[in-house]
Amino acid sequence: MDTHLYIARIVGINANMKNEIxxxxxxxxxxxxxxxxxxxxxxxxxxxxxxxxxxxxxxxxxxxxxxxxxxxxxxxxxxxxxxxxxxxxxxxxxxxxxxxxxxxxxxxxxxxxxxxxxxxxxxxxxxxxxxxxxxxxxxxxxxxxxxxxxxxxxxPDFTEQERIVSKIEELFSRLDASVAEFQTAKGRLKVYRQSVLKEAFLALPKESYLTLDSISDKIFDGPFGSNLKTSDYVESGVRVVRLENLKDGWFDDSKKSFISPEKYAQLSKHTIYPSDLIISTFISNSIKVCQMPKSIGNAINKADCVVIRLKEDVLPQFIMYYLMTKQLYNTLIHQVHGATRPRINTKQIKSMYVPNPKSCDQTGIVNKIQRSLSICDSIEQSIDTSLQRAEALRQSILKQAFEGKL
Structure with a gap:
Protein backbone atom coordinates (compact mmCIF):
# COMPACT_ATOMS: atom_id res chain seq x y z
CA MET A 1 0.00 0.00 0.00
CA ASP A 2 1.22 3.53 -0.79
CA THR A 3 2.65 5.00 2.43
CA HIS A 4 1.00 8.37 1.88
CA LEU A 5 -2.43 6.75 1.58
CA TYR A 6 -1.69 4.53 4.57
CA ILE A 7 -0.85 7.50 6.80
CA ALA A 8 -3.82 9.47 5.50
CA ARG A 9 -6.11 6.56 6.32
CA ILE A 10 -4.71 6.32 9.85
CA VAL A 11 -5.09 10.04 10.41
CA GLY A 12 -8.55 10.14 8.86
CA ILE A 13 -8.58 13.53 7.13
CA ASN A 14 -12.06 14.86 6.41
CA ALA A 15 -12.22 17.11 3.36
CA ASN A 16 -15.85 18.22 3.64
CA MET A 17 -16.36 21.89 2.90
CA LYS A 18 -17.56 24.21 5.64
CA ASN A 19 -18.73 27.80 5.51
CA GLU A 20 -16.12 30.41 4.66
CA ILE A 21 -14.44 31.84 7.76
CA PRO A 156 -14.45 31.76 13.47
CA ASP A 157 -16.27 31.96 16.82
CA PHE A 158 -14.32 30.82 19.88
CA THR A 159 -16.11 27.48 20.16
CA GLU A 160 -15.22 26.66 16.57
CA GLN A 161 -11.61 27.69 17.18
CA GLU A 162 -11.41 25.23 20.07
CA ARG A 163 -12.98 22.49 17.93
CA ILE A 164 -10.41 23.10 15.18
CA VAL A 165 -7.52 22.98 17.68
CA SER A 166 -8.88 19.76 19.17
CA LYS A 167 -9.18 18.16 15.73
CA ILE A 168 -5.69 19.28 14.67
CA GLU A 169 -4.15 17.83 17.82
CA GLU A 170 -6.11 14.59 17.44
CA LEU A 171 -4.82 14.15 13.88
CA PHE A 172 -1.29 15.24 14.80
CA SER A 173 -1.27 12.70 17.61
CA ARG A 174 -2.06 9.89 15.19
CA LEU A 175 0.48 11.20 12.72
CA ASP A 176 3.15 11.48 15.42
CA ALA A 177 2.57 7.83 16.35
CA SER A 178 3.22 6.81 12.74
CA VAL A 179 6.33 9.00 12.56
CA ALA A 180 7.60 7.49 15.83
CA GLU A 181 7.33 4.02 14.29
CA PHE A 182 9.38 5.12 11.29
CA GLN A 183 12.01 6.73 13.53
CA THR A 184 12.24 3.55 15.61
CA ALA A 185 12.79 1.58 12.40
CA LYS A 186 15.62 3.97 11.43
CA GLY A 187 17.21 3.42 14.84
CA ARG A 188 17.09 -0.33 14.33
CA LEU A 189 18.71 0.05 10.93
CA LYS A 190 21.58 1.97 12.53
CA VAL A 191 22.13 -0.86 15.00
CA TYR A 192 21.99 -3.41 12.18
CA ARG A 193 24.58 -1.47 10.14
CA GLN A 194 26.98 -1.65 13.07
CA SER A 195 26.36 -5.36 13.51
CA VAL A 196 27.22 -5.87 9.80
CA LEU A 197 30.52 -3.98 10.25
CA LYS A 198 31.34 -5.77 13.49
CA GLU A 199 30.74 -9.19 11.96
CA ALA A 200 32.89 -8.37 8.92
CA PHE A 201 36.01 -7.66 10.98
CA LEU A 202 35.35 -10.02 13.90
CA ALA A 203 37.38 -12.96 12.58
CA LEU A 204 40.51 -10.93 11.72
CA PRO A 205 43.40 -11.61 14.11
CA LYS A 206 44.05 -8.67 16.45
CA GLU A 207 47.79 -9.35 16.52
CA SER A 208 48.01 -8.50 12.82
CA TYR A 209 46.63 -4.97 13.22
CA LEU A 210 48.83 -2.09 12.02
CA THR A 211 48.83 1.66 12.49
CA LEU A 212 46.94 3.63 9.86
CA ASP A 213 50.10 5.62 9.18
CA SER A 214 52.02 2.45 8.24
CA ILE A 215 49.60 1.58 5.41
CA SER A 216 49.24 5.16 4.13
CA ASP A 217 51.31 7.23 1.75
CA LYS A 218 50.15 10.46 3.33
CA ILE A 219 47.80 11.71 6.06
CA PHE A 220 47.25 15.46 6.23
CA ASP A 221 44.84 18.08 7.48
CA GLY A 222 43.66 21.23 5.72
CA PRO A 223 44.87 24.83 5.87
CA PHE A 224 44.48 26.54 9.24
CA GLY A 225 43.81 30.10 10.39
CA SER A 226 44.75 32.91 8.03
CA ASN A 227 45.52 30.48 5.20
CA LEU A 228 41.81 29.99 4.49
CA LYS A 229 39.52 32.77 5.67
CA THR A 230 35.81 33.35 5.18
CA SER A 231 36.62 36.09 2.68
CA ASP A 232 38.42 33.55 0.46
CA TYR A 233 35.20 31.78 -0.49
CA VAL A 234 33.67 32.56 -3.87
CA GLU A 235 30.56 31.60 -5.86
CA SER A 236 32.36 29.06 -8.07
CA GLY A 237 35.85 27.68 -8.60
CA VAL A 238 37.75 24.89 -6.82
CA ARG A 239 35.80 22.84 -4.27
CA VAL A 240 36.52 22.97 -0.56
CA VAL A 241 35.54 19.83 1.35
CA ARG A 242 33.90 20.79 4.63
CA LEU A 243 32.66 18.92 7.68
CA GLU A 244 29.05 19.00 6.47
CA ASN A 245 30.04 17.00 3.36
CA LEU A 246 31.18 14.02 5.44
CA LYS A 247 28.57 11.40 6.32
CA ASP A 248 28.71 7.79 7.48
CA GLY A 249 30.42 6.24 4.47
CA TRP A 250 29.17 8.68 1.82
CA PHE A 251 29.91 12.15 0.55
CA ASP A 252 27.07 14.69 0.79
CA ASP A 253 27.41 16.94 -2.25
CA SER A 254 24.34 19.09 -1.47
CA LYS A 255 26.41 21.81 0.24
CA LYS A 256 29.10 23.35 -1.93
CA SER A 257 31.91 25.78 -1.09
CA PHE A 258 34.53 27.14 -3.48
CA ILE A 259 37.77 29.11 -3.59
CA SER A 260 39.26 30.86 -6.63
CA PRO A 261 41.86 29.11 -8.82
CA GLU A 262 44.36 31.72 -7.62
CA LYS A 263 43.73 30.81 -3.98
CA TYR A 264 43.88 27.12 -4.84
CA ALA A 265 47.35 27.62 -6.35
CA GLN A 266 48.52 28.82 -2.90
CA LEU A 267 46.94 25.82 -1.15
CA SER A 268 47.53 23.08 -3.75
CA LYS A 269 49.52 20.93 -1.30
CA HIS A 270 46.14 20.19 0.33
CA THR A 271 44.72 18.71 -2.90
CA ILE A 272 42.46 15.66 -2.42
CA TYR A 273 42.40 12.77 -4.90
CA PRO A 274 39.29 10.67 -5.74
CA SER A 275 40.71 7.56 -4.02
CA ASP A 276 41.42 9.45 -0.77
CA LEU A 277 39.48 8.91 2.42
CA ILE A 278 38.35 11.97 4.40
CA ILE A 279 37.74 11.70 8.13
CA SER A 280 36.32 14.30 10.50
CA THR A 281 38.30 15.29 13.58
CA PHE A 282 34.98 15.67 15.44
CA ILE A 283 33.59 12.37 16.75
CA SER A 284 30.83 13.31 19.19
CA ASN A 285 28.34 10.61 18.09
CA SER A 286 30.20 8.65 15.44
CA ILE A 287 33.24 8.77 13.19
CA LYS A 288 32.35 10.56 9.97
CA VAL A 289 34.43 9.18 7.13
CA CYS A 290 33.90 8.79 3.37
CA GLN A 291 35.78 8.39 0.10
CA MET A 292 36.28 11.37 -2.16
CA PRO A 293 34.00 10.95 -5.21
CA LYS A 294 35.50 11.21 -8.69
CA SER A 295 32.84 13.70 -9.77
CA ILE A 296 34.22 16.49 -7.56
CA GLY A 297 37.44 17.09 -9.49
CA ASN A 298 40.09 19.34 -7.94
CA ALA A 299 39.42 20.02 -4.27
CA ILE A 300 41.09 20.83 -0.98
CA ASN A 301 40.03 20.00 2.56
CA LYS A 302 39.32 22.25 5.53
CA ALA A 303 41.36 21.87 8.70
CA ASP A 304 38.73 19.74 10.46
CA CYS A 305 38.70 17.19 7.59
CA VAL A 306 41.81 14.99 7.58
CA VAL A 307 42.79 13.26 4.32
CA ILE A 308 44.02 9.65 4.34
CA ARG A 309 45.89 8.63 1.18
CA LEU A 310 46.41 4.86 1.39
CA LYS A 311 49.12 2.79 -0.32
CA GLU A 312 48.25 1.28 -3.69
CA ASP A 313 47.69 -2.25 -2.36
CA VAL A 314 45.10 -1.09 0.20
CA LEU A 315 41.43 -0.96 -0.78
CA PRO A 316 40.05 2.39 0.49
CA GLN A 317 36.56 0.98 1.19
CA PHE A 318 38.09 -1.74 3.39
CA ILE A 319 39.70 0.83 5.69
CA MET A 320 36.70 3.18 5.48
CA TYR A 321 34.33 0.51 6.76
CA TYR A 322 36.63 -0.34 9.64
CA LEU A 323 36.90 3.34 10.59
CA MET A 324 33.09 3.39 10.81
CA THR A 325 32.92 0.58 13.38
CA LYS A 326 31.64 1.07 16.91
CA GLN A 327 34.70 -0.73 18.25
CA LEU A 328 37.03 1.95 16.92
CA TYR A 329 34.68 4.71 18.06
CA ASN A 330 34.64 3.32 21.62
CA THR A 331 38.45 3.33 21.62
CA LEU A 332 38.77 6.88 20.29
CA ILE A 333 36.10 8.51 22.43
CA HIS A 334 38.38 8.11 25.46
CA GLN A 335 41.15 10.03 23.67
CA VAL A 336 39.17 13.07 22.58
CA HIS A 337 39.77 16.68 23.54
CA GLY A 338 37.13 19.34 24.08
CA ALA A 339 34.01 19.18 26.24
CA THR A 340 31.45 20.68 23.85
CA ARG A 341 32.87 19.35 20.55
CA PRO A 342 34.98 16.23 21.17
CA ARG A 343 37.75 15.95 18.62
CA ILE A 344 40.90 14.05 17.76
CA ASN A 345 44.01 15.33 16.01
CA THR A 346 46.03 14.16 13.00
CA LYS A 347 48.61 12.45 15.21
CA GLN A 348 45.91 10.32 16.83
CA ILE A 349 44.47 9.44 13.42
CA LYS A 350 47.88 8.27 12.23
CA SER A 351 48.29 6.05 15.30
CA MET A 352 44.90 4.30 14.94
CA TYR A 353 45.21 0.52 14.74
CA VAL A 354 43.44 -1.04 11.76
CA PRO A 355 43.32 -4.58 10.31
CA ASN A 356 46.33 -5.54 8.21
CA PRO A 357 44.99 -5.52 4.63
CA LYS A 358 47.46 -8.24 3.59
CA SER A 359 46.11 -10.65 6.20
CA CYS A 360 42.67 -10.99 4.60
CA ASP A 361 40.58 -10.86 1.44
CA GLN A 362 39.86 -7.12 1.30
CA THR A 363 37.60 -7.34 -1.76
CA GLY A 364 35.56 -10.23 -0.32
CA ILE A 365 34.98 -8.39 2.95
CA VAL A 366 34.01 -5.15 1.19
CA ASN A 367 31.60 -6.96 -1.15
CA LYS A 368 29.92 -8.74 1.76
CA ILE A 369 29.50 -5.46 3.67
CA GLN A 370 28.13 -3.63 0.64
CA ARG A 371 25.54 -6.34 -0.09
CA SER A 372 24.16 -6.05 3.43
CA LEU A 373 24.34 -2.27 3.62
CA SER A 374 22.61 -1.87 0.23
CA ILE A 375 19.54 -3.55 1.72
CA CYS A 376 19.70 -1.10 4.64
CA ASP A 377 19.99 1.81 2.22
CA SER A 378 16.90 0.71 0.31
CA ILE A 379 14.84 0.35 3.48
CA GLU A 380 16.07 3.67 4.85
CA GLN A 381 15.22 5.45 1.61
CA SER A 382 11.66 4.12 1.88
CA ILE A 383 11.45 5.29 5.48
CA ASP A 384 12.77 8.75 4.60
CA THR A 385 10.20 9.03 1.81
CA SER A 386 7.49 8.09 4.27
CA LEU A 387 8.70 10.71 6.75
CA GLN A 388 8.64 13.37 4.03
CA ARG A 389 5.11 12.39 3.13
CA ALA A 390 4.12 12.51 6.80
CA GLU A 391 5.43 16.07 7.05
CA ALA A 392 3.51 17.00 3.90
CA LEU A 393 0.40 15.48 5.45
CA ARG A 394 0.96 17.58 8.58
CA GLN A 395 0.88 20.70 6.43
CA SER A 396 -2.19 19.36 4.62
CA ILE A 397 -4.01 19.03 7.96
CA LEU A 398 -3.20 22.66 8.81
CA LYS A 399 -4.21 23.82 5.34
CA GLN A 400 -7.60 22.15 5.61
CA ALA A 401 -8.08 23.49 9.12
CA PHE A 402 -7.66 27.11 8.04
CA GLU A 403 -9.56 26.79 4.80
CA GLY A 404 -12.71 25.62 6.59
CA LYS A 405 -12.42 21.98 5.47
CA LEU A 406 -11.55 20.23 8.71
Missing part, protein backbone atom coordinates in the same frame (compact mmCIF):
# COMPACT_ATOMS: atom_id res chain seq x y z
CA UNK A 22 -14.29 35.64 8.24
CA UNK A 23 -10.80 37.17 8.28
CA UNK A 24 -9.24 39.91 10.43
CA UNK A 25 -5.90 41.71 10.37
CA UNK A 26 -3.51 40.45 13.05
CA UNK A 27 -3.08 43.96 14.47
CA UNK A 28 -6.83 44.03 15.24
CA UNK A 29 -6.91 40.76 17.19
CA UNK A 30 -3.54 40.68 18.97
CA UNK A 31 -0.90 42.76 20.75
CA UNK A 32 2.29 42.76 18.69
CA UNK A 33 5.71 43.49 20.21
CA UNK A 34 8.77 43.81 17.96
CA UNK A 35 11.97 42.49 19.49
CA UNK A 36 14.98 44.71 20.15
CA UNK A 37 18.44 43.37 20.93
CA UNK A 38 20.13 44.72 24.08
CA UNK A 39 23.86 45.47 24.10
CA UNK A 40 25.87 42.26 24.03
CA UNK A 41 27.52 43.11 27.36
CA UNK A 42 24.21 42.32 29.05
CA UNK A 43 24.07 38.74 27.67
CA UNK A 44 25.00 35.82 29.92
CA UNK A 45 24.48 32.11 30.47
CA UNK A 46 24.55 32.23 34.28
CA UNK A 47 20.87 33.01 34.80
CA UNK A 48 21.24 36.73 35.53
CA UNK A 49 18.09 38.54 34.37
CA UNK A 50 15.38 37.28 32.04
CA UNK A 51 15.71 34.36 29.62
CA UNK A 52 16.78 35.81 26.27
CA UNK A 53 15.78 34.67 22.80
CA UNK A 54 17.49 36.34 19.87
CA UNK A 55 16.36 34.63 16.71
CA UNK A 56 14.94 31.42 15.33
CA UNK A 57 12.12 29.80 17.26
CA UNK A 58 12.26 26.14 16.26
CA UNK A 59 9.16 24.49 14.81
CA UNK A 60 9.50 21.36 16.95
CA UNK A 61 9.02 21.70 20.72
CA UNK A 62 6.18 23.91 21.95
CA UNK A 63 8.55 25.85 24.20
CA UNK A 64 12.13 26.72 23.16
CA UNK A 65 15.01 25.67 25.40
CA UNK A 66 16.41 28.44 27.62
CA UNK A 67 20.17 28.82 27.10
CA UNK A 68 20.87 32.56 27.41
CA UNK A 69 19.83 35.41 29.70
CA UNK A 70 19.83 39.21 29.60
CA UNK A 71 20.46 41.34 32.69
CA UNK A 72 19.14 44.54 31.04
CA UNK A 73 16.14 43.47 28.94
CA UNK A 74 14.64 45.82 26.38
CA UNK A 75 11.58 44.26 24.73
CA UNK A 76 9.68 41.71 26.78
CA UNK A 77 7.30 38.86 25.93
CA UNK A 78 5.00 37.33 28.52
CA UNK A 79 4.48 33.62 29.15
CA UNK A 80 2.67 31.91 26.25
CA UNK A 81 3.13 34.81 23.86
CA UNK A 82 3.72 33.44 20.36
CA UNK A 83 7.35 34.00 19.35
CA UNK A 84 7.57 34.52 15.59
CA UNK A 85 10.95 34.44 13.84
CA UNK A 86 11.00 37.46 11.50
CA UNK A 87 14.54 37.13 10.13
CA UNK A 88 16.93 34.38 9.05
CA UNK A 89 14.75 32.33 8.90
CA UNK A 90 11.31 33.85 8.50
CA UNK A 91 8.29 32.00 9.86
CA UNK A 92 9.12 29.45 12.62
CA UNK A 93 7.14 29.83 15.85
CA UNK A 94 7.15 28.82 19.49
CA UNK A 95 5.57 29.94 22.75
CA UNK A 96 7.43 31.96 25.37
CA UNK A 97 8.07 29.53 28.28
CA UNK A 98 7.85 32.40 30.81
CA UNK A 99 8.49 36.15 30.87
CA UNK A 100 11.40 36.62 28.45
CA UNK A 101 13.50 39.23 26.67
CA UNK A 102 13.31 39.08 22.87
CA UNK A 103 15.90 40.27 20.35
CA UNK A 104 15.22 41.85 16.97
CA UNK A 105 14.96 38.48 15.24
CA UNK A 106 11.66 37.81 17.01
CA UNK A 107 8.22 39.35 17.32
CA UNK A 108 5.91 38.50 20.24
CA UNK A 109 2.21 38.07 19.49
CA UNK A 110 -0.40 38.00 22.27
CA UNK A 111 -3.96 37.23 21.05
CA UNK A 112 -6.89 39.07 22.62
CA UNK A 113 -9.61 37.26 24.57
CA UNK A 114 -11.60 36.39 21.44
CA UNK A 115 -8.75 34.30 19.98
CA UNK A 116 -7.73 30.85 21.21
CA UNK A 117 -3.94 30.85 21.73
CA UNK A 118 -3.29 27.48 20.11
CA UNK A 119 -5.61 28.32 17.23
CA UNK A 120 -3.43 31.32 16.40
CA UNK A 121 -0.22 29.31 16.93
CA UNK A 122 -1.37 26.61 14.51
CA UNK A 123 -2.42 29.29 12.05
CA UNK A 124 1.13 30.65 12.00
CA UNK A 125 2.51 27.16 11.48
CA UNK A 126 0.17 26.79 8.53
CA UNK A 127 1.08 30.26 7.25
CA UNK A 128 4.86 29.80 7.68
CA UNK A 129 5.62 29.03 4.01
CA UNK A 130 3.70 32.12 2.86
CA UNK A 131 5.55 34.30 5.35
CA UNK A 132 8.87 33.00 4.05
CA UNK A 133 7.93 34.21 0.57
CA UNK A 134 7.34 37.70 2.03
CA UNK A 135 10.94 37.92 3.23
CA UNK A 136 13.23 40.46 1.57
CA UNK A 137 16.96 41.18 1.77
CA UNK A 138 20.15 40.01 0.08
CA UNK A 139 22.32 38.91 3.03
CA UNK A 140 19.40 37.24 4.81
CA UNK A 141 15.62 37.27 4.47
CA UNK A 142 13.45 39.27 6.89
CA UNK A 143 9.92 40.61 7.14
CA UNK A 144 8.88 44.01 8.46
CA UNK A 145 6.49 44.73 11.29
CA UNK A 146 4.07 46.13 8.73
CA UNK A 147 3.91 42.69 7.09
CA UNK A 148 3.28 41.05 10.47
CA UNK A 149 0.56 43.51 11.49
CA UNK A 150 -1.35 43.10 8.24
CA UNK A 151 -1.47 39.32 8.14
CA UNK A 152 -5.04 38.22 7.51
CA UNK A 153 -6.22 35.60 10.02
CA UNK A 154 -9.41 33.54 9.57
CA UNK A 155 -11.37 33.91 12.83
Missing amino acids: PKYLLKDIATITAGQSPESKYYNTSGDGLPFFQGKADFGPLYPEIKNYCSQPTKIAEKDDILLSVRAPVGPTNLAPCKVCIGRGLTAIRPNSSICLKYLLYFFRYYEAQLQKSGTGTTFKAITQNVVKNIEVPV
